[in-house]
Amino acid sequence: MNAHNSVSRRALLTGGLATGFLLAFHLPLRAAANEPVQRDVTDGKFAPNAFIRIDETGRTILMMPQVEMGQGTYTSISAVIAEELDADWSKVEVQHAPPNDKLYGNPTFGLQVTGNSNSIRAWWLPLRKAGATARAMLVQAAASQWGVEPASCTASKGVVAHAASGRKLGYGELAPAAQGQTPPKDVAIKDPKDFVLIGQPLKRLDTPDKVNGKALYGIDAILPGMKIAAIANCPVFGGKVGKVDDSAATKIAGVRKVVVLDDAVAVIGDHMWAAKKGLEALKIEWNEGPNAEITTKDIWDDLRKASEKDGAVAKSDGDIAKALASGDKFEAAYELPFLAHASMEPINATVHVRPDACEIWTGTQIMTRVQSEAAKAAGLPAEKVIVNQHLLGGGFGRKLEPDMVVAAVKIAKQVDYPVKVVWTREEDIQHDVYRPVYRDQITASLVDGKVAGWKYKVAGSAVLARWLPPAFQKGIDIDAIDAAVDAPYDFANFHVEYVRAEPPAVPTGFWRGVGPNNNVFAVECAMDELARKAGKDPIEFRKSMLTKNPRMLAVLNQVAEKSGWGQPLPPRVGRGVCVQPSFASFIATVVEAEIDDIGEITLRRITSVVDTGIAVNPDTVKAQIEGGLIFGLTAALYGEITIDKGRVQQSNFHNYRMMRINETPKIEVIVVKSGEAPGGIGEAGVNAGPPALRNAIYAATGVALRRLPIDRKLLAAGKKA
Amino acid sequence: MHMATTLTINGETKSFDAPPEMPLLWVLRDILGMTGTKFGCGIAQCGACTVHVDGKAVRSCVLPVSAVANRTVTTIEHVGSTPAGAKVQKAWLEAEVIQCGYCQSGQIMAAAALLAATPNPDDSDIDAAMAGNICRCGTYVRIREAIKHAANGQS
Ligand code: FES
Numbered sequence: 001m002n003a004h005n006s007v008s009r010r011a012l013l014t015g016g017l018a019t020g021f022l023l024a025f026h027l028p029l030r031a032a033a034n035e036p037v038q039r040d041v042t043d044g045k046f047a048p049n050a051f052i053r054i055d056e057t058g059r060t061i062l063m064m065p066q067v068e069m070g071q072g073t074y075t076s077i078s079a080v081i082a083e084e085l086d087a088d089w090s091k092v093e094v095q096h097a098p099p100n101d102k103l104y105g106n107p108t109f110g111l112q113v114t115g116n117s118n119s120i121r122a123w124w125l126p127l128r129k130a131g132a133t134a135r136a137m138l139v140q141a142a143a144s145q146w147g148v149e150p151a152s153c154t155a156s157k158g159v160v161a162h163a164a165s166g167r168k169l170g171y172g173e174l175a176p177a178a179q180g181q182t183p184p185k186d187v188a189i190k191d192p193k194d195f196v197l198i199g200q201p202l203k204r205l206d207t208p209d210k211v212n213g214k215a216l217y218g219i220d221a222i223l224p225g226m227k228i229a230a231i232a233n234c235p236v237f238g239g240k241v242g243k244v245d246d247s248a249a250t251k252i253a254g255v256r257k258v259v260v261l262d263d264a265v266a267v268i269g270d271h272m273w274a275a276k277k278g279l280e281a282l283k284i285e286w287n288e289g290p291n292a293e294i295t296t297k298d299i300w301d302d303l304r305k306a307s308e309k310d311g312a313v314a315k316s317d318g319d320i321a322k323a324l325a326s327g328d329k330f331e332a333a334y335e336l337p338f339l340a341h342a343s344m345e346p347i348n349a350t351v352h353v354r355p356d357a358c359e360i361w362t363g364t365q366i367m368t369r370v371q372s373e374a375a376k377a378a379g380l381p382a383e384k385v386i387v388n389q390h391l392l393g394g395g396f397g398r399k400l401e402p403d404m405v406v407a408a409v410k411i412a413k414q415v416d417y418p419v420k421v422v423w424t425r426e427e428d429i430q431h432d433v434y435r436p437v438y439r440d441q442i443t444a445s446l447v448d449g450k451v452a453g454w455k456y457k458v459a460g461s462a463v464l465a466r467w468l469p470p471a472f473q474k475g476i477d478i479d480a481i482d483a484a485v486d487a488p489y490d491f492a493n494f495h496v497e498y499v500r501a502e503p504p505a506v507p508t509g510f511w512r513g514v515g516p517n518n519n520v521f522a523v524e525c526a527m528d529e530l531a532r533k534a535g536k537d538p539i540e541f542r543k544s545m546l547t548k549n550p551r552m553l554a555v556l557n558q559v560a561e562k563s564g565w566g567q568p569l570p571p572r573v574g575r576g577v578c579v580q581p582s583f584a585s586f587i588a589t590v591v592e593a594e595i596d597d598i599g600e601i602t603l604r605r606i607t608s609v610v611d612t613g614i615a616v617n618p619d620t621v622k623a624q625i626e627g628g629l630i631f632g633l634t635a636a637l638y639g640e641i642t643i644d645k646g647r648v649q650q651s652n653f654h655n656y657r658m659m660r661i662n663e664t665p666k667i668e669v670i671v672v673k674s675g676e677a678p679g680g681i682g683e684a685g686v687n688a689g690p691p692a693l694r695n696a697i698y699a700a701t702g703v704a705l706r707r708l709p710i711d712r713k714l715l716a717a718g719k720k721a
Numbered sequence: 722m723h724m725a726t727t728l729t730i731n732g733e734t735k736s737f738d739a740p741p742e743m744p745l746l747w748v749l750r751d752i753l754g755m756t757g758t759k760f761g762c763g764i765a766q767c768g769a770c771t772v773h774v775d776g777k778a779v780r781s782c783v784l785p786v787s788a789v790a791n792r793t794v795t796t797i798e799h800v801g802s803t804p805a806g807a808k809v810q811k812a813w814l815e816a817e818v819i820q821c822g823y824c825q826s827g828q829i830m831a832a833a834a835l836l837a838a839t840p841n842p843d844d845s846d847i848d849a850a851m852a853g854n855i856c857r858c859g860t861y862v863r864i865r866e867a868i869k870h871a872a873n874g875q876s
């Protein structure tokens with residue numbers, strides 16, 4: 001460790017964190033140092049590792065390696081650390097970690113990324129050990145002060161006690177001495193039966209400031225001298241700016257500057273209103289480029305053709321050719337549209353480019369990539385880029401991309417004051433990185449009422465190949481086929497293929513629920529159609545092939561009971577089931593829906609039984625399933641981005657619709673007790689809604705929909721598949 | 722040059738320069754620095770920008786600032802000082818309604834206006850008052866529960 005590092009670390013604690021401490025959510029964390037902060041030795045502070053800081057008053061600051069975008073991770077991650085630390089929960093505060101892959105990189109990806117429902121899965125053991133190590137050092141400090149064996153001391157709620165002598169010391173009093181202790185090599189972690197915080201529905205740490213307007217999202221950044229910019233990206237994907245006539249725009253009061261980039265134009269103003277007015281007053285000629293004629297139909301023609309090719313084999317068990325040659329044959333193709341993320345907080349980034357540094361204020365799921373991409377755009381080394389992480393007003397995968405920050409840096413480079421670039425909802429929807437179109441083909445054979453052969457071919461974008469190239473191996477996108485290879489059923493002859501098919505022009509990315517969205521939909525739709533072909537009840541049919549999957553079988557049995565499965569229903573009302581193994585959670589869901597004579601759909605009731613292993617916060621698990629279901633059902637009912645003349649046709653919530661409260665049914669989520677390691681939950685509910693609803697419609701009307709969003713015209717009374 | 726506009730916001734008188742047609746939303750956020758009121762759509766479709774004008778819930782993204790001169794504006798920063806607003810905030814935390822929270826300023830403003838006008842709303846009152854507020858995180862089940870909880874007077 002050199003002197004420079006320790007100076008920086010001190011600066012982090014005094015200049016950066018110290019102010020952040022006082023105002024946990026009121027001030028964005030200033031990530032003043034990018035150097036490792038592993039063993040802080042600042043006066044009176046106990047900083048045993050990158051995640052824990054305890055000061056002399058016992059105040060316990062936990063550094064969050066994962067970002068808070070509504071999924072409750074600040075509270076769950078804190079509970080995991082505090083559990084093993086035996087911290088006083090009432091003294092716990094959270095701070096966002098600065099960008100640093102080495103210290104805060106998600107162990108699964110080696111990157112400081114929040115996604116794939118794996119914050120808890122990836123950090124479960126490392127953070128428990130971090131907490132337990134810190135606890136052991138505090139106990140050692142107390143034991144040596146008292147001259148007793150550490151093993152004769154206990155710790156609970158931020159206090160170390162020695163029962164034999166009745167002595168006690170708080171963590172704050174022990175902090176300076178604990179800092180000098182040697183961390184134990186192999187620290188023991190708790191037996192889950194001794195958990196006092198994990199498994200409790202602890203109140204969320206981030207919500208009190210979200211009821212009074214104090215919580216700060218990226219879009220709320222305000223800096224001295226800051227101006228606001230509105231942006232127009234080239235409406236055609238891949239197009240460039242041609243000519244810009246700004247004579248009218250610059251006359252508008254409050255307009256400060258027009259910035260012309262390669263593929264976008266921005267107007268900087270005193271406020272968003274001036275910036276927007278200025279943008280409207282510009283006359284922009286775009287060089288639309290080669291994509292100016294592309295339509296959704298072209299994209300689907302291409303994808304359908306590509307999907308007929310043989311794919312790369314992701315998994316093959318048994319003899320698929322032989323199995324498909326016998327029995328009763330079934331074949332179907334399921335098609336899923338482009339989707340926008342539409343987080344409630346529109347895309348934004350605030351940037352101040354100074355001669356020697358670039359400072360960014362935003363809410364991102366990928367801090368270190370934002371830092372490195374911003375550095376390239378600013379022409380500065382990464383360590384000169386400061387990223388101030390904010391709360392996210394929804395992420396859903398859109399904020400796994402750095403594009404909005406890069407554009408904001410390019411705009412801010414042209415002025416010497418800070419600029420907040422705010423995308424209108426229209427820009428947000430029309431310049432997204434879209435959930436790809438997928439075409440999933442399933443070919444199966446039935447023998448004796450069971451699936452004898454199952455061949456599943458996924459065709460669509462390889463998002464991972466772009467986003468994390470080393471993860472794309474042998475032509476297989478492990479995200480696109482995630483829940484295809486993980487199908488929960490015992491299929492003796494089982495074969496999964498993947499065809500990479502990139503849509504022309506339209507950028508594609510991760511969307512909440514990721515690959516399993518297409519897989520769970522195709523598998524569960526096909527299972528319902530196969531059940532009908534076999535003349536079996538959909539749940540009984542599934543159960544007969546879940547004999548080797550006790551956790552899945554248990555949630556399916558329970559959802560049958562809780563949802564009233566099998567009880568009589570009025571005409572054109574149906575129940576549909578979905579079974580899913582996504583993100584290492586086991587979930588069974590039943591949707592009950594009514595379809596009126598013109599094909600309109602009313603959701604009546606949803607029941608979901610969830611085995612996610614140890615539920616760190618069972619109330620958060622419930623909330624994530626409730627919200628995830630609505631997110632997925634919104635897509636099934638309304639979600640589709642279409643392209644004409646190389647442009648997105650939807651623009652705002654009037655034509656890219658969201659479910660609303662009046663459409664939301666009663667939702668019952670049952671979280672089963674389990675001692676297994678925690679599974680992922682933030683995205684799982686999204687996967688469940690569409691197939692369960694589609695299967696309810698199938699039960700109610702007999703129409704086997706094979707495409708989303710749901711086409712009401714196919715459901716009018718009198719129509720049959 | 723614009724005329725100075727004077728508004729009563731959260732019980733305080735504020736004077737500022739703004740074009741008369743400028744929506745109240747941007748006055749609050751970009752001129753007065755009150756960022757609790759959120760921008761979601763700009764076209765009265767999502768309710769993120771909901772404030773109270775003379776106690777009624779309105780969409781500030783389409784409300785010209787000239788239309789509220791001499792009226793009383795209350796925002797999320799101050800709604801806790803009204804009886805209905807305080808009840809709603811408390812119920813929201815008890816039911817743990819909030820996920821990302823971005824829509825929740827608007828949801829709380831809409832719910833507080835509902836309870837002030839209709840102290841015991843039924844499901845259809847709740848639908849009518851709240852259907853203009855989108856929550857992308859899907860917190861609707863808990864919003865309904867929390868409004869009923871707040872209405873039951875456990876404040
Ligand atoms: S921002 Fe005003 S209703 Fe959406």
Ligand code: FES
Nearest residue numbers: 821822856857858
């Ligand atoms: S809580 Fe995230 S949009 Fe409502």
